[in-house]
Amino acid sequence: MKRVLALFLAIAFAVIAGGCGNSGEQGAMLTEDPNEVPSDTYEINWYLMGTPQEDISSVEMAINDYLKDKINATVKIHAMDAAQYEQKMNTMIQAGEYFDIAFAARWMLDYFGNSEAGAYFPMGDYFDKYMPESSKQMDPDQLESIRVSDGKVYGLPVHKEYAGQIGWIYRKDIADKYGINMADYKTVESLKPVLETIKANEPDMQYPIDWDNDSAPRILVEQESNIFRNGMYSNLEVVNYMDTPEFKKACEVARDFYESGLVKKDVLTTHDTIQRMKEGKCFCMLSPLKPGKVEELFKNTNYEFAQQEITAARVDYMPGAASMQVISATSKNPARCMRFLELLNTDPVLMNLVIYGIEGKHYNKIDENTVQIKQGTTYDFSANAWAVGNNFIVYLTDKDDPQKHEKLKELNDNAERLVSNLFMFDDKGDNEMIQIQTELDVINSRYMAQATTGALDPGPILEQWKEEWKAAGGEKYIEEMSKQYEEFLKKYPEKVQETIEREKELYNIESKDDSLTE
Amino acid sequence: MHKNIKLETFLHAFFLVLCACSIIPLLLVISVSLTSESGIVSKGYTLLPSELSTNAYEYIFKNGNSVARAYGVTIINTITGAGISTLLTALFAYGLSKKDFRWRKIFTFYVFFTMLFNGGTVAWYIVCTKWLNLSNTIWAMILPYLMNAWNIIILRTFFSTTIPDGIIESAKLDGAGEFRIFFQLVLPISLPGIATIALFQTLAYWNDWWLPLLFITEPKLYNLQFILQNMMNNIQKMSENSNYALSTGAMDVPSESARMALCIIATGPILFVYPFFQKYFIQGLTVGAIKG
Amino acid sequence: MKKEAQKKPIGYKKLSLGLKNDMPILIMMLPGAVLILLFSYLPMFGIIIPFKDINMRDGILGSPWCGLQNFEFLFRTEDAWLITRNTIGYNVIFIIIGTFLNVSIAIMMSLFSSKRASKIYQTIIIMPYFLSYVIVSYLVFAFLSMDNGFLNKTILPMLGIEPINWYTVPEQWPWILCVVNFWKWTGYSSVVYLAAIAGIDVQLYEAAEIDGANKWKQIIHITLPSLKLLIVIQTILSIGKILNSDFGLFYQVPMNSGALYSTTSTINTYVYNKMISGGAKTLGMSSAAAFYQSVVGFVLVLLANMIVNKVDPDSALF
16 A cells, blocks of 8 residues: 555656746846847757757857857757757757747748747737748748748748749769750659660779659659649649649659669658769759759769759748748747848858858858858858858858859749648647648658658559558548638639649640639 | 596587587677678678678777777776676665665565566656756766666575575674674675676676667767667768768778678677676676575 | 564664764765656656646646546557557567577576586677667678668578568567567576576585486476576566666667568657657656556566465565
């Protein structure tokens, strides 16, 4: 009896001790005057996605010196590679662990789900007060696209290009050697003979093309046809993307390449595409492109790389949700964090400190907006500038196209905008729907790599996938989404008409549902 | 005792096969670590190097700045962790083994219950990070493993069966305090038990990748196993400054063999530890693992 | 344990006296007790998480209760059955075959007339026990890699079999994991049994020898009965942990490959994978799985112990 009693006491104690929830201090901190330098110093714990850099401490010190007279804050930067970042941050969020600012997106740290669950701070409510400039430089569509179902905005999109193209990144020297013009190859399958030639003649390139889950042939389908990236919509109709012939075809192409020995055998379990490219083991890879992408990815390599776009430019689905900075609900001083983000996105000095480190130590300045990164530098975060802040105030390197920023802006302005870009499924707080959605996400992410990398025969995988998808309530989900999408389209009759016209022209397909346009 | 030749021959044959099975995987990895990159490309991983090369080891010594640091972290963790842990476990187990200790039953149950029931990883993580603030400290890789119920019970059993009550009684009569009795009498005669626990804990700390996976994001605090785990997918992780260090040339980077070489480097020391403990290990387990 | 029951339990009046006598011991135990409290007892508050509809704004305590909803969601998924089946299935195999292997190897080792031979063999077969699962996953990879693996490049071609992409074929993994598990643990576990055999009174064997019993009879009539206690205890403990799995084995060795989940995911890896990939919304389900594991495991160990208590009270744990 005593033991049982002791046990209950122990558990009761644990429960009580464990129960200390979040404290509601945040409200009080939000009175800070945005124009005054606060008297107390606050340390901002900032989690970034990107390869950790060796000399981070001296850069932090420089940032702290710089911030002292501006917002009296210090930063502690925690940088992690994508896989580790995802694991660590999800764990932190689940545990309600304290952090201040983090990188999040539609595809990373479940921006929408976690916002609804209250993991992030609703910074949108304070844009006017603390972040007037950085929020206004966005395209309004960008902010609109990250509005969560409760009507609030929980993140600040990274100001950069929000449109994209798909294309090749390839070894220019090899292409020249064999007289290959990559622009001629608009599909993955058309490249097969070229790769076979290279495989036969270049002993270093046993596997001339490489991909992993994010660069498998399917990404071309997502961009080229009217199917969108999160796998659920067509442009005017909601379908299960994984069940479309285009998707199936892409899986089969991947399988064919795999079986022909054109892509490495361990493609499912290893993710070293860029590394293999750098080491000269591959000829090309498929990748989402923007002006200057190659220069960002392949700095200081021994080989000459180039990029070739093969699709038209399109504004991203949810153009603001691709890359954001969010403030944690556990932050002890969200006001200071917002002021920091405001500064980061408007002040080139601060932004470039974070990206390139310290002038003279990590890079030299060539002219006002151009830098040269030092050989063997111990700090260079530029490969991940797209996940940090305002890209238009980041200095260019001597290897970049001097017109890069203008080209990025052009890309934004000229890319086509699809009507479905702003549609977002609303679970309406229905626990069952939330559950279905979560389950589908799990199932989709489990099967995606298996089906699309070619390591497995896609036929049975797709079957199994579909079965599980159905069992998890996929059809119900699509049905509900169709309903909402129909409602959504009614708000934009002209855009719908436009889309139908363009689709007829582009893809020669019948318009699917005229009733929508009235 | 007369020798049974047939039986002995069979036993030797059987154990030779068993031993071969035990070490072949390790031999395979050693061989890969000594094979040149081109050898691997043409012949795959083989039990004997198809083209001998020490390139991988040279490469690690030249570029593995983070490997060296991780080695340091692992050694610090192992020494402090195993040291403190063995001491605290022994102190605790000694109390449980004393028959005249009134709280004995309560404390035994206190330990035993933790073997039966736990609150889940998430809650445990919350305790470690939110209340104890262990994230990104060296203590995150030391504290959680210090007390282990199984070790306590083994050592308790060891104490209660090997220490004669008479010795303690007579020492008490001589006016020795509990601490003196523990350090001057109990510890020396319990060496096998202590050594067993020390070995368990040395292994636990040396081989740990779970705690850094959960609590460490600061590259300076990564330990060996964690770096190895990260490298499984990508050799890049070996050098912090990956953008520059590795992009030297196609076959210059022995990425296949270097991973395996690092495995060997990370495993080596722990394999040499066992012979030192072996003398005590069997004896320690003999008494400890059997219920008292 | 029963003898010291004569000692009076701590009563109200005796408390001060008891404290005074026991103080040095209590001080000795204090650091350990605090650590156990912190790392084992405090986290027990986690048992309430699955009953809450967690939202991060209000924290764990502040979030509303939601009854058994999380369990409903969990058991509606196919995963729940899959991970239960895998966890229990592997454990049953490990317990049955493992015990057999460990005991027989220990007995064989005890038969060597030369202690040196037995010691050398012991040192070698215990080696895998010293390797971390990260290292083990590399060793396994060296065998199974599609591009360069020893099996695919050397063994299978010799046998004229097509290479197999091991990390994508779930059907192969039950035996791979069993082999890896026995490879890693048999050496160590048999040493535990060997230690028990070494503890058997030598006079018993000498007497048997005089009576003319051969080795086999000695094993049946002396060694095995002496090991009974240890075998029973080990088995009860294993049954109590039947819903737990060796996380390293199931997470590191298959490299957490999604293609293999149908035969490699266990409750532990499921909970962890939910924790690292789901964010705030999967907390309910993963903690429901953890709760299920902990509570059912607890009940199982009590049951196992109760049965043993009925059959053979001396062998019971408590």
